[in-house]
Amino acid sequence: MDRYAAERIRPFGASVFIEMTRLSIEHQAINLGQGFPDFAGPDFVKDAAKAAIDADLNQYAPSHGIPRLRKAIAATFRQRTGIEVDVEREITVTSGATECIYDCIQAFLNPGDEIIFFEPFYDSYHASAIMVNATPRPIRLYAPDWRFDEDALRAAFNDRTRLLLLNTPHNPTGKVFSRAELELIAALCVEHDVIVLADEVYDRILFDGAEHISIATLPGMWERTLTINSTAKTFSMTGWKIGYAVGPANLNAALRAVHQFVTFASQTPFQDAMANALEVADAIGYYDQLAAEYTVRRDAMREAIVRAGFGVLPAGGAFFLMADPGERSFPSDMEFCFWLIREAGVTTVPPSAFYAKPDEAPVLARFCFAKKAETIAAAAERMAKLSVGSA
Numbered sequence: 001m002d003r004y005a006a007e008r009i010r011p012f013g014a015s016v017f018i019e020m021t022r023l024s025i026e027h028q029a030i031n032l033g034q035g036f037p038d039f040a041g042p043d044f045v046k047d048a049a050k051a052a053i054d055a056d057l058n059q060y061a062p063s064h065g066i067p068r069l070r071k072a073i074a075a076t077f078r079q080r081t082g083i084e085v086d087v088e089r090e091i092t093v094t095s096g097a098t099e100c101i102y103d104c105i106q107a108f109l110n111p112g113d114e115i116i117f118f119e120p121f122y123d124s125y126h127a128s129a130i131m132v133n134a135t136p137r138p139i140r141l142y143a144p145d146w147r148f149d150e151d152a153l154r155a156a157f158n159d160r161t162r163l164l165l166l167n168t169p170h171n172p173t174g175k176v177f178s179r180a181e182l183e184l185i186a187a188l189c190v191e192h193d194v195i196v197l198a199d200e201v202y203d204r205i206l207f208d209g210a211e212h213i214s215i216a217t218l219p220g221m222w223e224r225t226l227t228i229n230s231t232a233k234t235f236s237m238t239g240w241k242i243g244y245a246v247g248p249a250n251l252n253a254a255l256r257a258v259h260q261f262v263t264f265a266s267q268t269p270f271q272d273a274m275a276n277a278l279e280v281a282d283a284i285g286y287y288d289q290l291a292a293e294y295t296v297r298r299d300a301m302r303e304a305i306v307r308a309g310f311g312v313l314p315a316g317g318a319f320f321l322m323a324d325p326g327e328r329s330f331p332s333d334m335e336f337c338f339w340l341i342r343e344a345g346v347t348t349v350p351p352s353a354f355y356a357k358p359d360e361a362p363v364l365a366r367f368c369f370a371k372k373a374e375t376i377a378a379a380a381e382r383m384a385k386l387s388v389g390s391a
């Protein structure tokens with residue numbers, strides 16, 4: 001890193017998504033690495049964005065989001081959780097969930113404060129914590145079912161703990177936290193007066209009857225939780241970067257204090273299009289269709305992984321599968337992923353990028369299945385050839 005770079009950001013380097021995308025292009029591989037759909041998002045959402053641009057909704061939005069989108073978020077949140085929110089004071093729109101998480105960490109942590117999150121973790125959590133000189137306290141999730149140790153979680157809380165970041169359904173494992181797990185987390189947060197950031201960006205992508213529970217709905221939690229979501233996953237438009245947080249007015253006020261100086265406001269026409277999407281999605285059966293289509297993709301991806309001779313871990317939600325190398329053996333997940341690119345021409349993501357100490361990561365590869373049937377079929381065909389060769 002350049003000598004002009006601030007000390008705290010010097011360890012960052014290029015993110016795993018940038019690096020694996022570069023390698024994927026270099027090897028002309030099928031990219032199942034970075035989590036984004038390679039299929040088109042829905043026409044009704046695209047048409048709404050075009051209409052918004054033509055209607056000249058192209059100037060700065062109010063910093064906390066256009067009223068139409070906040071109303072649509074409130075209605076969706078009420079339908080999902082039963083909680084009625086104040087549209088003016090309890091919702092903030094941001095440029096994706098990533099900005100929202102960064103802003104919240106800026107808003108609630110002083111240097112030296114501690115933040116708890118489950119490991120493996122979405123990589124921006126750790127980096128955002130480092131950028132405020134806070135101390136990350138990762139709690140390990142253990143394969144194959146990604147349980148955590150209750151005593152380890154309990155021991156992580158102390159008088160410097162200010163925030164707990166919870167992601168369910170979980171990237172990269174596909175874990176959906178159970179009610180009992182959420183009740184334990186909630187009880188500890190109440191006991192230690194800790195705020196929760198609930199990253200629920202995959203809440204509509206669930207399999208096999210898995211139930212998504214918002215921790216904000218548990219007793220004593222509304223007043224200490226900001227529930228974060230992003231329309232990127234739900235409407236398959238990751239490039240639009242429309243995210244939001246829902247929670248009590250005092251927490252939103254702190255988030256807004258930061259957001260106004262980070263981006264000030266988020267893209268007006270895409271906010272309007274996302275408002276339209278949220279308004280109609282349920283009535284047209286869009287959410288059921290989304291989950292059904294992802295189930296088909298997950299099953300196809302799982303079959304491809306198994307046929308290549310790898311093991312596959314269970315996933316209750318999100319759009320990733322974690323695979324182990326089966327009979328083969330690799331010194332690290334990086335070597336496993338590099339080998340997959342070289343030998344099969346398939347790009348995945350090494351989960352060590354989601355560990356504070358990467359050398360402690362299990363030897364797995366994360367396959368993103370937010371892909372067209374033909375992309376998954378092409379990857380399956382390439383990987384099938386592996387089972388006859390040797391590592």
Ligand code: PMP
Nearest residue numbers: 096097098122167171230232243
């Ligand atoms: N949280 C998790 C768990 C994610 O996987 C992602 C991204 N894919 C985000 C947040 C970021 O969402 P956005 O694209 O809206 O910034």
Ligand code: GLN
Nearest residue numbers: 017018033034035036171
């Ligand atoms: N969240 C996506 C993933 O986990 C990628 C987001 C990004 O590229 N920053 O793959």
